[in-house]
Amino acid sequence: MKKKLDKIDMELVKAHGLTEEEYEKIKKILKREPNLTELGIFSVMWSEHCSYKSSKPVLKKFPTKGEKIIVGAGEENAGVVDIGDGLACVFKMESHNHPSAIEPFQGAATGV
Structure with missing residues (x-):
């Protein structure tokens, strides 16, 4: 059985290729902490591949x-x-x- 993710930490943020500043921007945009799915979406959309x-x-x-x-x-x-x-x-x-x-x-x- 998989363990439930309680909270997104900086290790997970960095594993998604995002900086601490980008994570703070995500929270400002959403006006809350992102969930794991949202973090993944931002990670992809802000990647070099998609956003240069x-x-x-x-x-x-x-x-x-x-x-x-x-x-x-x-x-x-x-x-x-x-x-x-x-x-x-x-x-x-x-x-x-x-x-x-x-x-x-x-x-x-x-x-x-």
């Missing part, structure tokens, strides 16, 4: 407007730059192939 949480700050450094920019970084799922002669170059980041050092088991390993 470690990549987003870098992507925000790229220009989103300009004479040669057709689609700015982050507007869709890729950035598109006019390279002349009716051609464009598309830059796309795929979370499934994210560096293994950041997230080796939740999608990143498919790119190894």
Whole structure:
């Protein structure tokens, strides 16, 4: 028989890939402690695979407007730059192939 979880602790929060700050934000959003299912949902939705949480700050450094920019970084799922002669170059980041050092088991390993 499985033991019932009485309370979510920081060990469990960290096992879900969340920081203490993120856990506090979850409690603020819900206006209460999350249950285990809710913790799991936030964990997945805020993972690198779904939210690009470690990549987003870098992507925000790229220009989103300009004479040669057709689609700015982050507007869709890729950035598109006019390279002349009716051609464009598309830059796309795929979370499934994210560096293994950041997230080796939740999608990143498919790119190894």
